[in-house]
Amino acid sequence: MTQADDPAAQDEAGPASLSRREAGKAERRARIIHAARELIRETGNAGLSMRVLAARAGVSLATPYNLFGSKRAIVLALLQDVRDFHDRFAHLRATDPLERIFTAVDIQIEIYLADPKLYKTMWAAVFDTSDDLRATLWNPRRDAFWRGLIAEAAEAGAVAAEISQDWLQRQLDHVFRCIMLDWVVGILPPDAVAPAARHGYALILKGACTPEWRGPLHARVLEGQARLETLQAVRAMPLRRGDGKSG
Amino acid sequence: MTQADDPAAQDEAGPASLSRREAGKAERRARIIHAARELIRETGNAGLSMRVLAARAGVSLATPYNLFGSKRAIVLALLQDVRDFHDRFAHLRATDPLERIFTAVDIQIEIYLADPKLYKTMWAAVFDTSDDLRATLWNPRRDAFWRGLIAEAAEAGAVAAEISQDWLQRQLDHVFRCIMLDWVVGILPPDAVAPAARHGYALILKGACTPEWRGPLHARVLEGQARLETLQAVRAMPLRRGDGKSG
DNA sequence: CTCGTTGCTGAAACTCGTTATAAGAATCTC
DNA sequence: GAGATTCTTATAACGAGTTTCAGCAACGAG
Numbered sequence: 251m252t253q254a255d256d257p258a259a260q261d262e263a264g265p266a267s268l269s270r271r272e273a274g275k276a277e278r279r280a281r282i283i284h285a286a287r288e289l290i291r292e293t294g295n296a297g298l299s300m301r302v303l304a305a306r307a308g309v310s311l312a313t314p315y316n317l318f319g320s321k322r323a324i325v326l327a328l329l330q331d332v333r334d335f336h337d338r339f340a341h342l343r344a345t346d347p348l349e350r351i352f353t354a355v356d357i358q359i360e361i362y363l364a365d366p367k368l369y370k371t372m373w374a375a376v377f378d379t380s381d382d383l384r385a386t387l388w389n390p391r392r393d394a395f396w397r398g399l400i401a402e403a404a405e406a407g408a409v410a411a412e413i414s415q416d417w418l419q420r421q422l423d424h425v426f427r428c429i430m431l432d433w434v435v436g437i438l439p440p441d442a443v444a445p446a447a448r449h450g451y452a453l454i455l456k457g458a459c460t461p462e463w464r465g466p467l468h469a470r471v472l473e474g475q476a477r478l479e480t481l482q483a484v485r486a487m488p489l490r491r492g493d494g495k496s497g
Numbered sequence: 498m499t500q501a502d503d504p505a506a507q508d509e510a511g512p513a514s515l516s517r518r519e520a521g522k523a524e525r526r527a528r529i530i531h532a533a534r535e536l537i538r539e540t541g542n543a544g545l546s547m548r549v550l551a552a553r554a555g556v557s558l559a560t561p562y563n564l565f566g567s568k569r570a571i572v573l574a575l576l577q578d579v580r581d582f583h584d585r586f587a588h589l590r591a592t593d594p595l596e597r598i599f600t601a602v603d604i605q606i607e608i609y610l611a612d613p614k615l616y617k618t619m620w621a622a623v624f625d626t627s628d629d630l631r632a633t634l635w636n637p638r639r640d641a642f643w644r645g646l647i648a649e650a651a652e653a654g655a656v657a658a659e660i661s662q663d664w665l666q667r668q669l670d671h672v673f674r675c676i677m678l679d680w681v682v683g684i685l686p687p688d689a690v691a692p693a694a695r696h697g698y699a700l701i702l703k704g705a706c707t708p709e710w711r712g713p714l715h716a717r718v719l720e721g722q723a724r725l726e727t728l729q730a731v732r733a734m735p736l737r738r739g740d741g742k743s744g
Numbered sequence: 745c746t747c748g749t750t751g752c753t754g755a756a757a758c759t760c761g762t763t764a765t766a767a768g769a770a771t772c773t774c
Numbered sequence: 775g776a777g778a779t780t781c782t783t784a785t786a787a788c789g790a791g792t793t794t795c796a797g798c799a800a801c802g803a804g
Contacts, residue, residue: 354657374626414722424675475661
């Protein structure tokens with residue numbers, strides 16, 4: 251749907267300065283990434299074996315290891331170009347600084363849920379504790395983005411001055427990550443992801459806000475609860491199995 | 498499938514009621530669990546291979562798979578007997594219903610941090626998304642315990658009536674789990690785990706509490722921040738400076 | 745005691761991620 | 775263009791988790 255095969259999307263600077271050797275490597279890298287995305291989309295998490303990936307990318311088995319280091323690094327490399335998110339967020343104008351935070355969360359979740367096979371695999375790689383690749387994910391840009399949103403909210407007087415913005419962001423991130431994890435393993439159904447995230451964010455932000463913002467945030471908490479309960483009620487309804495897919 | 502549902506398999510209190518066959522299985526199970534704990538304590542996460550484990554437990558390689566199903570199931574089985582926690586918590590008397598919640602968190606963290614090798618491995622297994630074993634961890638007892646604490650707090654008028662206790666508990670759990678994850682992968686140093694958890698819990702509970710409890714919870718948020726900043730300051734201090742407690 | 749069942753053993757095999765190694769091709773340097 | 779460097783390729787191998795299967799010992803019931 252997005253730029254699935256866009257090899258030029260990853261080099262941001264000097265295209266002419268690349269030696270031929272480096273250009274070859276970059277092209278092989280792109281082929282591997284492309285093949286990985288395809289394979290994950292086709293067969294899901296389990297379908298991505300390094301041997302199949304190498305064959306699909308038209309390289310030897312050793313090459314992905316030379317260029318990326320490990321399978322997990324390849325999967326995490328897919329996460330890099332989520333700049334789609336920043337584009338979509340840049341187009342957004344909201345006066346309410348807290349509204350901006352909630353919208354950012356929504357956009358992010360929408361992107362992930364639109365391609366479950368791919369992003370479930372990627373988030374599973376995020377929660378992999380085996381090797382030491384967290385620096386890849388702890389993107390400074392991503393961090394800076396959220397910290398900026400919180401700083402804006404603080405400047406607007408929504409977040410209390412004595413609250414540590416760094417730790418506020420971390421706690422929000424905890425909620426987000428665990429909700430993603432629950433989605434990946436199937437505890438949380440897709441349509442509950444956004445409400446659950448909004449509920450958690452509202453709860454934490456309500457704990458960190460100035461008195462005059464308590465009302466709106468409390469309303470958001472209740473709204474999140476209401477949506478979640480509606481979903482659970484629908485799901486608990488047993489016999490209403492009217493999802494006959496014809497064709 | 499075969500057995501797979503033997504609720505009190507590890508309980509050695511009732512030997513008479515078990516048939517000899519079941520007793521043998523239970524004893525093998527216990528040996529495997531024991532060997533697993535030993536091996537993890539000795540060599541850490543990576544040192545636990547199924548072949549070594551089987552040899553140490555004095556069983557064949559196939560037996561752990563017969564009795565548990567997978568390596569991950571064995572590691573998660575270690576998590577079952579944290580009844581140590583319930584014992585320690587039962588001895589505790591606190592009038593403040595929120596104080597009880599924070600103390601429960603502290604006790605739990607204390608148990609985990611006291612045996613890092615073992616519990617880092619176990620928590621890593623919790624975050625493993627490969628197979629479908631979440632039911633093992635989503636212990637109904639554990640859930641009921643926390644839900645009970647929150648219900649007590651609600652009865653005492655600390656948690657607002659219109660707040661969903663189920664989702665409040667889930668959001669608290671999100672913070673707890675992600676903090677554990679950050680500890681496992683090394684993002685969060687051991688001495689920051691408890692303050693970070695208290696900070697997150699205070700923030701969320703403050704977002705869910707009744708007006709009269711805002712003050713104490715706000716104080717807890719600030720206290721958590723202060724402890725975290727102290728730790729960061731200590732850590733940022735280069736070591737050539739006299740580290741001793743200069744009076 | 746006898747027979748059928750249960751389930752462990754031992755060994756082999758399979759898949760997967762990862763590494764090692766030798767050979768050879770492409771690229772850079774002069 | 776010749777030599778040196780760098781990287782890919784092909785293939786084998788290792789160790790890991792997991793499965794399979796024949797053989798056999800222990801167990802439960804009659």
